[in-house]
Amino acid sequence: MRMTVFGTGYLGATHAACMAELGHEVLGVDVDEAKIERLRRGEVPFYEPGLPEILRKHVDSGRLKFTTDYAEAAEFADLHFIGVGTPQRKGEFAADTTYVEDVVARLSPLLTRDAVLVGKSTVPVGTAVRLQGIADWHVRSGVRAEVVWNPEFLREGFAVKDTLTPDRIVIGLPGGEQEQSLARELVDEAYAPILESDPCPVIVTDLATSELVKVSANAFLATKISFINAVSEVCEAAGADVTVLADAIGMDPRIGRRFLGAGLGFGGGCLPKDIRAFMARAGELGADEAMTFLREVDSINMRRRERMVDLTVEACGGTLIGKTVAVLGAAFKPNSDDVRDSPALNVAGMLSLKGAQTVVFDPQALDNARALFPTLGYAESALQACDGADVVLVATEWAEFVELDPAAVAEVARGRILLDGRNCMPGDTWREAGWTYRALGRGVPVRAGSGTPARAGLVTA
Numbered sequence: 380m381r382m383t384v385f386g387t388g389y390l391g392a393t394h395a396a397c398m399a400e401l402g403h404e405v406l407g408v409d410v411d412e413a414k415i416e417r418l419r420r421g422e423v424p425f426y427e428p429g430l431p432e433i434l435r436k437h438v439d440s441g442r443l444k445f446t447t448d449y450a451e452a453a454e455f456a457d458l459h460f461i462g463v464g465t466p467q468r469k470g471e472f473a474a475d476t477t478y479v480e481d482v483v484a485r486l487s488p489l490l491t492r493d494a495v496l497v498g499k500s501t502v503p504v505g506t507a508v509r510l511q512g513i514a515d516w517h518v519r520s521g522v523r524a525e526v527v528w529n530p531e532f533l534r535e536g537f538a539v540k541d542t543l544t545p546d547r548i549v550i551g552l553p554g555g556e557q558e559q560s561l562a563r564e565l566v567d568e569a570y571a572p573i574l575e576s577d578p579c580p581v582i583v584t585d586l587a588t589s590e591l592v593k594v595s596a597n598a599f600l601a602t603k604i605s606f607i608n609a610v611s612e613v614c615e616a617a618g619a620d621v622t623v624l625a626d627a628i629g630m631d632p633r634i635g636r637r638f639l640g641a642g643l644g645f646g647g648g649c650l651p652k653d654i655r656a657f658m659a660r661a662g663e664l665g666a667d668e669a670m671t672f673l674r675e676v677d678s679i680n681m682r683r684r685e686r687m688v689d690l691t692v693e694a695c696g697g698t699l700i701g702k703t704v705a706v707l708g709a710a711f712k713p714n715s716d717d718v719r720d721s722p723a724l725n726v727a728g729m730l731s732l733k734g735a736q737t738v739v740f741d742p743q744a745l746d747n748a749r750a751l752f753p754t755l756g757y758a759e760s761a762l763q764a765c766d767g768a769d770v771v772l773v774a775t776e777w778a779e780f781v782e783l784d785p786a787a788v789a790e791v792a793r794g795r796i797l798l799d800g801r802n803c804m805p806g807d808t809w810r811e812a813g814w815t816y817r818a819l820g821r822g823v824p825v826r827a828g829s830g831t832p833a834r835a836g837l838v839t840a
């Protein structure tokens with residue numbers, strides 16, 4: 380079948396290419412001419428494992444095309460996915476929904492026959508109903524544009540796999556589960572190849588529930604991370620080890636080990652802005668008290684970054700003036716080049732403001748990092764970043780950092796201090812090689828009978 384995808388960023392480009400992979404004819408639409416030019420050439424404008432291969436395959440086969448022309452898109456298909464950005468509004472917690480509104484306002488008057496607009500962006504509850512109003516206002520008489528919602532749960536770094544083999548598909552329709560409409564028919568047809576090859580649960584519900592499922596999922600994930608990071612603070616004070624604790628509590632299947640990775644906390648273009656938008660929307664709905672705990676989730680998360688800076692200052696003997704810190708990692712997580720609200724870059728920026736010479740390396744995110752923080756120092760390899768460093772700080776758990784040879788780093792670094800911001804490094808190996816290894820949430824054991832940790836705060840693990 381034919382379909383369009385509005386917005387060709389991390390979500391939209393992946394969705395468009397995966398829909399082509401499922402056998403559909405797809406037209407990707409964006410307002411960014413340069414991005415569309417690159418996509419037309421079969422180039423993915425960001426790093427996402429597995430995506431370049433399927434994108435090029437379907438650009439070459441002619442099944443996947445790109446345009447900036449809304450009229451062409453209106454004519455091309457009756458099913459239109461919307462995956463444009465919904466960033467945090469400047470100076471506010473609320474989501475900026477102007478981009479999704481813009482798509483609906485511009486596309487609707489160009490439709491010459493009934494069509495279905497399927498929102499995939501993450502939006503505050505109530506947005507779909509508002510967009511339906513915008514569509515109704517703009518469509519020509521006799522034409523119906525139905526707005527439905529189909530939130531996306533993909534993770535960057537696993538975007539292709541998550542799109543082609545999702546855990547679940549959630550579809551929000553104005554009439555809920557009972558609705559039989561063109562929208563139901565077209566969305567079912569779009570996902571039929573997934574359900575035929577590798578079935579997953581399909582939840583058909585009302586619009587509000589579908590919008591809330593998405594923000595609740597992200598809020599839960601953020602809460603889980605902040606829970607373990609809050610416990611991590613207590614571990615630091617008590618001389619306990621948060622990684623052992625996470626393993627132990629994670630063995631209870633009701634809890635589960637995933638997303639109990641203590642460290643620098645969450646960043647990226649979604650979790651931070653989504654919990655803030657959820658709080659803002661709950662407030663608008665008069666349910667602000669229900670979501671105030673998310674303010675704490677946010678604070679715990681941001682505190683981890685400050686703690687990392689404090690630990691670095693401590694490791695440097697109380698001041699960063701005259702010290703060189705190698706920061707390994709710039710992306711908000713490994714297998715991504717996304718630096719939106721990246722804890723790694725935030726920490727690097729704070730260290731630099733406190734007087735450290737900061738040298739950052741990331742296997743994929745250097746260009747994005749340079750564009751966002753041009754004044755930081757950058758290196759072209761991990762070893763180059765460590766050259767002359769007093770302290771080596773791992774801020775993103777790329778496999779190549781985990782596998783670094785401590786002896787090779789020792790040959791170039793000035794100091795022998797490794798700070799593990801992600802609890803990902805083999806601490807014993809580094810200690811055996813003569814390094815001081817320190818990590819967030821891992822203090823020394825409490826001395827028997829003393830009742831107090833051997834050293835308060837963050838100490839050598």
Ligand SMILES: NC(=O)C1=CN([C@@H]2O[C@H](COP(=O)(O)OP(=O)(O)OC[C@H]3O[C@@H](n4cnc5c(N)ncnc54)[C@H](O)[C@@H]3O)[C@@H](O)[C@H]2O)C=CC1
Binds near residue numbers: 465531532648
């Ligand atoms: N990045 C991710 O892993 C996921 C993102 N989401 C949600 O998907 C949405 C998009 O996120 P990303 O892809 O990360 O954002 P992004 O910033 O990478 O991409 C957004 C794209 O929309 C384009 N755009 C803006 N206005 C437009 C318009 N009027 N017409 C056509 N294109 C327009 C921009 O030029 C840009 O290419 C957000 O709501 C996000 O919360 C949901 C699940 C996963």
Ligand SMILES: O=C(O)[C@H]1O[C@H](OP(=O)(O)OP(=O)(O)OC[C@H]2O[C@@H](n3ccc(=O)[nH]c3=O)[C@H](O)[C@@H]2O)[C@H](O)[C@@H](O)[C@@H]1O
Binds near residue numbers: 501531534535597645
């Ligand atoms: O709405 C979205 O955009 C997406 O947001 C997240 O996906 P993503 O932002 O790609 O990355 P995650 O793997 O969730 O990691 C988010 C952040 O949490 C951090 N994290 C993750 C796990 C953990 O145990 N500890 C931890 O600090 C990561 O380092 C990263 O900074 C969700 O996992 C996706 O399901 C969702 O679709």
